[in-house]
Amino acid sequence: MKLPQSLQATLGIGLTLGVILFWIAALLSAVLIAQNKLNELFDSALAETAQRIMPLAVVEILNREVPGPPQSIAAFKAHDEPLTYLVRDKAGTVLLQSHNADPSVFDTQLLEGFSSSSTHRFYGASAVQDTLYITVAEPLTQRQAATLEIAVSLLWPLALLIPLCxxxxxxxxxxxxxxTLAYRDEIESRGSGDLSPVSVHGLPTEILSIAESVNNLLDRLRRALESERSFTANSAHELRTPIATALAQIQRLQQEPSTEAVKDKLSKIESSLRSLSCLSEKLMQLAKAEGAGLLSTEQHDLIDLLKLIIEDIRRSPTATVINVSLPENDKFMSFVDPDAFAILVRNLLDNAIKHGAKNQPIAISFSPQGVLSIINAGSIIPADKLSQLRQRFVRYNPLVQGSGLGLAIADAIVTGIGATMSFNSPAPKQDDGVEVYVDFSALIN
Ligand SMILES: Nc1ncnc2c1ncn2[C@@H]1O[C@H](COP(=O)(O)OP(=O)(O)OP(=O)(O)O)[C@@H](O)[C@H]1O
Ligand SMILES: [Mg+2]
Known part of the structure; x- marks a missing residue:
């Protein structure tokens, strides 16, 4: 699979490679042009030297009284001699040569004009009706060194250009x-419940149309979810009255004299109506948990809210002992909507009371860092089942009545406000039981 690539890295590497290639092409053509010009200059210097030396050599040779062995022109001062020359007669006999000249590098043929060997460039000229020939030789290494120097001087800036580019x-x-990065960050930082349009201000035109399409999609999604939620909430709300009426009538019927069989049936109907009432209540909570409005505009102290909820539960008819451990004189301010926080804690506490071992205390704690922990005794829930409990209508304990929506509601609230919820079974430092903990620390501003 091809991994996604960073636009920044692709452009950085691509443009740098492009600049390097263009630079090298420009360097090659500059070196070629410079080489041609250098050759022209060196050639003209070579020809000029031959033309200058020739008359002097002719006078020197003609003035000799007796033709003798080839004469080497002594240097005035020791010096390097890049240009060497030979003056030969028609038969190729050397009559005069520069002090450093090596006859073996010269062609035995007497050529006029320019010629080259693998090591030297030559220029030949004749005088005195083609009886005297001068050949000037110049080693090619000079031209090669000059070309190399030009190439190296043009290559150096590349070392600086690559990192700079x-x-x-x-x-x-x-x-x-x-x-574009700000747009990405805004989408990333959103909670799953936030479907409001993302700001497209300042985006480049290439991305703008994508961002607008995303906003349109978010809008359609928000409307679809809102209509689904309002349908659930409205249906649950509409069911409340008929269920309450039916329950009242059943209770009236139970007061009237009847046989044991009829009483038994009436109590079964009452229990079904009660679970139906619970289900409609949970459906309304789920619609709220999955909707917007989980965060309020003002900050509230979650520890204070927790105390109120625990007091409320303690007042209700339950035999379970609740041990509370809250930070003294400490506050945990957060934008979580108080109603949403109450629904969350109530569902978790309701589970601990309902599914925990009877006559065993429940331990609630809230750390100064914002971690709520609720521990109850009871049988261990296997890890594979534990991970599925937050799904809708999934229940592990069928002996106790319930709709299987409590943890789905808690999960929707926790995700919507940007907190996290986890389970441990057995509870920490215990052999059995369940711990549910919700981490609100990410909500601290
Ligand atoms: N604190 C707990 N201790 C032991 N088991 C738990 C605890 N909390 C949840 N469970 C298990 O997870 C299952 C799912 O919980 P959930 O709250 O979603 O549904 P419910 O409590 O059965 O029904 P509802 O909450 O909708 O009335 C429960 O049936 C129960 O088996
Ligand atoms: Mg429950």
């Missing part, structure tokens, strides 16, 4: 992508 492109692309 890469850093420059990187910075420039990063600046250009600033708004």
């Amino acid at each position: 890469f850093i420059g492109t990187w910075t420039f692309v990063r600046r250009s992508l600033r708004q």
